[in-house]
Amino acid sequence: MRTLSVDLGERSYPIVIKRGLLSEVGSRVIGLGFNGRVAVVTNPTIANLYADRVMKGLKGAGLNPALITIPDGEEFKSLNEAGKVYDGLVRHRMERSSAIIALGGGVIGDMAGFVAATYLRGVPYVQIPTTLLAQVDSSVGGKTAVNHPSGKNLIGAFYQPKAVFIDPDVLRTLPERELKAGMAEVVKYGVIWDEGFFGFLEKNSGVIYSIGRETTHAIERSCEIKAEVVGKDETESGLRSILNLGHTFGHAIEAVSGYGTYRHGEAVSIGMVMAAGFSARLGLCSSDVEARLKGLLAVLGLPVDAPDIPAEALIESMRLDKKVSGDKLRFILVTGLGQVVLKEAFEADVRGFLLSFKKA
Template sequence: MKIVLTGFMGTGKTSVGKELGRKLGYRFIDTDELIEEREGKPVSLIFKEKGEDYFRKIERAAVKEVSQITNVVIATGGGVIKSRENLENLGRRGIIIWLKADPEIILKRVMTEGGKRPLLDVEEPINEINSMLAERLPLYQQADTAVDTNYITPQETAQEIIEKLGLDGQSVTVDLKERSYDIVIGSRLLQRLGLRLKEFRPSRVAVISNKTIFPLYRDTLLKSLREYNIVPEILLIPDGEEYKDFLWTYYIHGELLKAKFDRDSLLIAFGGGVIGDITGFIASTYMRGIRYIQVPTTLLAQVDSSVGGKTGVNHPLGKNMIGSFYQPSLVVIDIDTLKTLPKREFHAGMAEVIKYGVIADKAFFDFLKTDREGIISLGDGIINVIKRSCEIKADVVTKDEREAGLRAILNFGHTIGHAIETVTGYRRFIHGEAVSMGMCAAAELAVRMKIFQKDDAGKIKELVEMYNLPADIPDDLNVRDMINAMEIDKKVQAGKLRFILPESIGKVRIEEDVDRELIKEVIEAQYS
């Protein structure tokens, strides 16, 4: 993210910028200081020796350069905003914040600072301040938001900016070079979403959601967006995995075309995994690709499907068989949305969380057992759960974005899980429940292949059941139908059934060709 501070001299841009950079761990750049360093003399001397026109020329060059940097706080000179070119460069993937102060406060600060301000080297500086403020006011008002610095310290100003931007929670970065993006995690983020969207300068915005979740947060979401002059199209589909198909994809494509959405438009996926998957797929295909952000409202989507750029729709013959890898521009996780999440859905999300402990972090696995009450009560533990899950997934995605190798470990429990979903028509179990059964079956498979301890398989089953998730496969599911479903899974290569199997809690391996007869035996042994 790029945070740009603008405003008149003496409003605190440098002191606030330094504090912001310190609090956020961002680089801080002051354009005046950058120019002074390169010219080898103070701004006042540059004005005196070479004039304002020369200074504005090198200032534009400096602004253009620093505008390319991300995770940075930029304090601009007082006159930077006078240039349309500067505004366009700074606003590209950045939030522009106007620091305000009254003329008398400005004069007092400038006089206290010492040193010469070339534009105030006049007999009546207060009159000059009033005149310049009046001239620049329409330009300052083009900023994305404003903060009054009259009677608050730089530390307080920095904190107010952090809260306005929703940066007062936790964050994780998915590092994919020019396609990198942040996952922000916290409370009351929906109320602050509108300002954060200004970073993307979208020509049009559409919220894609379902008819269950959107009415619960409609007023909060729309108020946040409209506060920053964003009036979105609202596109709703029915709630359920069975609606993640071409019919509804075609419908939304049509609505975007009718509304004349262009390539500078932005989609907001507001809902669970189904909404995230279908929105990402639409974003990747509409006009060959437009931007989208994920605002997941279920635990499962927050810890898994909203991160990593997998998009897709289902086919009657297989889940997510048609899709793309297409990264979002931002993921915003407001934990307050979990308060309205049905308990069954919350527990289903915990299946993916447990998965992360098994594949990558034994200490995290143990934490899920010891802090169960704090997690299910949505106490402090839930933020730790979401952040650690996102960290593990972000690390894997960074190393293997397109699932050429390592990323396959994220499919632990999914081979059998997807088969269960397919043979039941996506109606009987929600995704996390199918995955929990798949994880227990995969653990038993690893035990029978003598690569995993039976006691550890028992620990996985125990933890699954602690979170009210099914461990055993219902005995009315036909084993042959399930194996047939596995054979058209994306993970099949050259007809070989590939499984992710645990070696120990915290470590898994990819088993490229698992015997079908052994799979059949394990499924039948897992029948309840």
């Protein structure tokens, strides 16, 4: 077992990583000081796999759990579906002291966290991520949101959970595509923070999906980096923005393609390759860095080529992104493995790169 901490003063919380942890959820939630009613928010797929175990564990610990399900998929991360979760909380008479438990991937975690931040002006919640992407990224750091038709995560709040409970064993039931999509965020940590970790992923690319000790180490190191960054910059006023490597391009790809066409991690994979290519074009890094990143992502089974989307459509989407400043687009760009920098770029420069990247 490994316990990490997101250090935010009075709002600090643990990240507990342990095989078989799902079977301990009742005692773990009680250990946080909760009692009475709790709401488990999940989707039908995860409910079929794990809801019985979680609900029995919560009941066995003396809690009164209610199960609320929403459809599975990024296209359902909306205000409309959030409204249905509010309806469930009201129906089950959840109070301000009642906890919400997010049992699922990034969509569930973002949605449940957003609802927790706004229901009765804020109720506590716990993250139990069941996808690799959620375990290493979205469950940690308190970013909660729903999508708007014009852009991803445009409606949301920073609202920290009381704990994150990670059970690597649940990844054994994760579809291969979802597992690979999550690995994009793992690779991201090597690029933005730790070249040695990037090398570890290169060396172990053949066994990283085995859900063995290499996978667990990848989860632990990713959470360790995320926790350190969030502890230093909770609301993304500076350092935390480095976690957005690949996301300016990636979010535009998701929005223009239609949510659900690409998994978030797949779009981030393409976005990181584009960010590295743009960095090389601007002279910030060598082409070798771009080649190593593209090579690792490809070996891990992730997409690395830009989809057939007009450059203007991508730029229009990027204008709506939260990482825009004035009339310039903001990017996290690569200066070397383990090193990135925040840069602003004129639309004309981005347009020229997009046109050349699509031809490459």
